[in-house]
Amino acid sequence: MTTRRLPVYFLLDCSESMIGPAVDSVQSGVERMISELRQDPQALETASVSLITFGQGAKQIMPLTELLAVQIPQLRVGPGTAMGAGLRLLSDCINRDVRKTTREQKGDYRPLVFLLTDGQPTDDWESAVDDLWSKTESRIANIYAVGCGDDVDYGLLGRVSDIVFRLDEMTSEKMNQLFVWLTASIRSASASLGTTGAGSGIDLSKLPDDVTRVEPGSYTRPTGPPRQVFVDARCSGNRKPYVMRYKLDPIGGQYYMPSASHPLEENHSSGGSELQGLDSSLLDGCPACCYCENSGACACGCGTVMCIAEPAPASIVCPGCGATLRTSSESGGGFQVKQSAG
Ligand SMILES: [Zn+2]
Ligand SMILES: [Zn+2]
Structure with a gap:
């Protein structure tokens, strides 16, 4: 028994x-x-x-x-x-x-x-x-x-x-x-x-x-934009993946402020549905890279977002596709090098 x-x-x-x-x-x-x-x-x-x-x-x-x-x-x-x-x-x-x-x-x-x-x-x-x-x-x-x-x-x-x-x-x-x-x-x-x-x-x-x-019925469904968004990125130094966390600005409720960045594992599957359609102009700067503390970020045409030092070097190798990017003009994808807010 x-x-x-x-x-x-x-x-x-x-x-x-x-x-x-x-x-x-x-x-x-x-x-x-x-x-x-x-x-x-x-x-x-x-x-x-x-x-x-x-x-x-x-x-x-x-x-x-x-x-x-x-x-x-x-x-x-x-x-x-x-x-x-x-x-x-x-x-x-x-x-x-x-x-x-x-x-x-x-x-x-x-x-x-x-x-x-x-x-x-x-x-x-x-x-x-x-x-x-x-x-x-x-x-x-x-x-x-x-x-x-x-x-x-x-x-x-x-x-x-x-x-x-x-x-x-x-x-x-x-x-x-x-x-x-x-x-x-x-x-x-x-x-x-x-x-x-x-x-x-x-x-x-x-x-x-x-x-x-x-208690049942005491809460209503949250409305409006999500309070947090996440952007997957890679370190341009060690090429490892990380995720940048943003929180909705509680004052204006329109822009996302950088909050933190967290290391990801190499086999982490990216491309969460929450990220699709995210307009990077709503992001106010970026959190420093969790590996090398680079305080900027830029995007390659291949879709990879990467950390970048500030002031930006003349060129940078994309940790996603290996292309050499000139940081002045070719960092397409709408994600410009920005001063970190912190
Ligand atoms: Zn980095
Ligand atoms: Zn690339």
Whole structure:
């Protein structure tokens, strides 16, 4: 006879906007959570954890695994926010992994799902939500959604899950608080199993200060231009890829101000849908290159945006196509060398 497990799924937004401190603090939050849950005999006995990420697509990066065997893989970001694909994959994984109750055995407990996102889906999420809730007569999981920041459509999250939370910012301190609370929630959920019968829900009374519960209907869909945009670039020195993050100027609400640049991995797939049609004249300068701190940027006719020193050298070799560009006139593509605002 096998023990009844409490399956815990994390459905993590790994879109490009999560790059940098946000995804780092999710990574360390999950790692700390696992090591803490391992200290808890009750959790150790019952909880199994799985990680599903969504960005350009969705992937179960860690199958449902008992705590002692868990090894957290490295989270990787990609362009896009394919939450619909993430929800479909979640549903498939639950249907495949979670043991059902039969005549011979009691199945696993109803899974806990924690969805974490900072943006709006870029794929078809509505049919995924309908599928998730229509397949079975009883809910296949208790889903808790945590939205981070102002770009989130909280009304949408209310359709995905029963209970929606909001975190203002994704600073590492606040993300840490969030994971401390999630850890405590999983511990108390596993401790209450069996004592109350069905329950695998979490205690909503002990929310950390920065996490607020979102009541249904209390938020409207965000309108207007996106609050952040991203431009993929390459260092003209070491030729490595990076992404430049811009934030909408809160004063005028028209231009994007440089915010930070983050290293990308070489195999990072670029060309997120958010970037298409982005008018570079709306960008006010650029963030310094994260590798060499060059404070300018220019574009090659091949589409590669690259960092460039200021004042600009007479010519520069495109790290994308290898062409030699004269920086005075041939830096086409509408992305001129600009003084960094910083
Ligand atoms: Zn550089
Ligand atoms: Zn080029």
